[in-house]
Amino acid sequence: MGGMGSGNWMRWGSKSTVDSQHAVDVRYLKKQGSLEAGKSGSLTWSRQGKQTGAISYQVKENGIMLIYNMRENSSAEWETVEQFVSFDYTPCNYGGKRTWLLCTHCNRRVTCIYVTGKYFLCRHCYGLNHQSQHEGYCDRLLSKAQSRRTKLGGSPSLGDLFPEKPKGMHWKTYHKLQDQAMSDEEACFQKIDEYLNRFSSRLS
């Protein structure tokens, strides 16, 4: 991270993990006066003085077109991606309107979208919360799921069948525990999947 001095707009957020990603920040574009329809330009990112990515953009009436080449890994073919990201607007207290980006995947209204795969999506979609928070979340789910299993007299391994209802426990209690465990375990696996599927992208 860094190397671009005061021009480095990836520092805008406060979450360091997110900041280190290739991001399109609508506040930056606004500040640069680049949000008007018809404007076009390019955005570049660098780390330690070395450029790590660049894209072109064209601002339309109702959104922004992002144009870039990417490949899944260093031996894959380059592919040109054109991604249109819609704008959304909310009124400002002091008049005028505030422009937001609508995440192409989840339709959330966001100020920043990030590329870690093929497309620029919001941090919710890419699970790009603070690294420690991100890992902590999964760890917490995992240990909760494991302790539920051992409480029921089973093994902590999520690969094993869910333990049977202990004698003396109400079915209602058991089913509740089972439901909670299932949703935690599923969420945890989903996080792990996200992590593994996040292929490295190269932008040019």
Ligand SMILES: [Zn+2]
């Ligand atoms: Zn999203």
